[in-house]
Amino acid sequence: MSQPNTFDIVILGAGSGGYAAALRAAELGLTVALIDKAELGGTCLHRGCIPTKALLHAAELADQTRESEQFGVKADLVGIDMAGVNSYKDGVVGRLYKGLQGLLKQDKITIVQGAGKLVAQDTVEVDGQRYTGRNVILATGSYSRSLPGLEVDGKRVLTSEHALKLDRVPSSAIVLGGGVIGVEFASVWKSFGADVTILEALPRLVAAEDADISKQVERAFRKRKINFKVGKPFEKVEHTENGVRATIQGGETVEAEILLVAVGRGPTTQDLGYEQQGVRLDRGFVLTNERLHTGVGNIYAVGDIVPGLQLAHRGFAQGIFVAEEIAGLNPAVIDEAGIPRVTYSDPEVASVGLTEEKAKEKYGADKVTTYNYNLGGNGKSQILKTQGFVKLIRTVDGPVVGVHMVGARMGELVSEAQLIYNWEAFPEEVAQLVHAHPTQSEALGEAHLALAGKPLHAHS
Structure with a gap:
């Protein structure tokens, strides 16, 4: 008989990494306690990715209205109603939050609201109540850093x-x-x-x-x-x-x-009992092996507290990985360079794999070749009136090891780019794929055609 507060997995932190681990573990039939002092969904949902992207979409609409006459549409931008913008933003967050709560409830995950602390290698304590896990996942996320002597007052x-x-x-x-x-x-x-x-x-x-x-x-x-x-x-x-x-x-x-x-953002690991239980920290980050194990008991760590990219989708991937690892599925190790990166400014930046500098460090300058395809040659980019390029990096006679893109809506192209990188595709292989016309995805296709030595709307 298991004790009332004993679970297969106790997860400290319900952000992207924590809740992804909880959902996948529940799917695999494991019992889960998910502990967080704040709202389910963490920084990404409430104070990061989702609300900022809502603001960026509102900003894009403001620019489109301001510049609409160049498309033959006459419109006046009267102003920005921040109450309306915030209402739209909060509505998006609210709907996603409600959906996440429903998912976790449906999967019969035990939700514990309160400040948790690791008090033993298999136990997290919340307000005097102890939750024991055959496995523990640390997923306490990150906070906004400041600089020495720089006082944040929240007003100025x-x-x-x-x-x-x-x-x-x-x-x-x-x-x-x-x-x-x-x-x-x-x-x-x-x-x-x-x-x-x-x-x-x-x-x-x-x-x-x-x-x-x-x-x-x-x-x-x-x-x-x-x-x-x-x-x-x-x-x-x-x-x-x-x-x-x-x-x-x-x-x-x-x-x-x-x-x-x-x-930047710092890891939230202070005063949580990690070091007292033998978990090693480096500048506040939890050190793990490639399988995200801390080297202590059955304690794993995922998300922003693990050194590397601080991205929600990295947290998701790591949470799923650890749940499958605990379930004995022996999942493939996550390649950090294969995680796509997007900056949602105007212009958007999207990339996966190695930069030219990193590729030359790894393979040698004479073993790396690059190609830049200008979006000026792409029909859809002309329609959108955007400027930028797709840059490919490959090893000589080898696969593509980096894809870097800048221009409007480039974040939507990064899915194909990450398949190209992660499947170690050669330009000649991607050049065989037919891309719909007119789309911006053709820019990826044309860049690979050029790198394969058969450019269509560009010169190699």
Whole structure:
């Protein structure tokens, strides 16, 4: 007989990684307790991916209205009703949240609301109540980082969580950080009519992406009149009469109504009992092997607390992987480079696999060849009036090891790109596939045709 609070799996954290593990484990017939102090769905659903993408869609509609005359449609943008935008955004989140609650209930997963702490290698305690698991999955997610000496007050100096709740469009904004979160918010606020400046310590925007992609994003942002200063670390922020003043290396200052801190996300692992139970941490991240086991008891870790890409779909994949691992299905190890990455700014960036720089490091500069297909040759891109390109990276006489795309709606093409990378396809094989016309997916097809030595609407 099992004890009332004993389960096959106890999961601490109900974000993307935690709830995916819970759903898959329940499908496999395992008993599950899912513990979280906040709402089911975690950062992604409530304070990250979903609400930010809703804002970005509203921003896209604002731009389309403003620019509609170039398509022969006469419309006036009267303004941005932030109460209406927030109502739309919250409605999307609410419907998805309700659906997730229904799914978990249907699968008879035990939901425990409260602050959990690992008190033994097989036990999580919540408000004095103990939940024992034959296996434990740590999935406590991440929080918005700040910088030493930079005080976030939620009024003038904000994190992305505060920014999502703004009841107005700021007249001007400084965005501290030119990574995914920073460029997405900069893109939204510019579309809504704010004056925006991005400050980035690294030499380029979206620095984790291929260098050619960064150049195109910077070119597009200049055209959109989004200001940015790169390669100069932030030094301090001061309150002014009407807002804030940020100082960067060299003494240069920028003033605005608000400052958004978008310098990345840190792992939520402090004071949760992990280290006391022998779980090893590195700068707060939980160390695991490639099978996501911590090396302690039957404790696994998934999602943002595991070093690597902090993406909801990585969390989903890891949660499913661990549930299957516990069930004895021996799932294939997740290839981190094979996880697609999307930045939903205008223009959108989507990529999978290695950058040109990483490919040359891995295989040698003389063993790597690249091809850039300009979207100017793509009919649907011309219809959408978007600019950008698809860049392919392959090893000489080998498979495609990187796909990098920039332009409108590129995130929708990344599914095919990740199949190409993950199935180690050769350009010659992809060149045989027929892409519907006119679609932007043809850009992927044409790039592979060119790399295979038989370009159609482009020169190799």
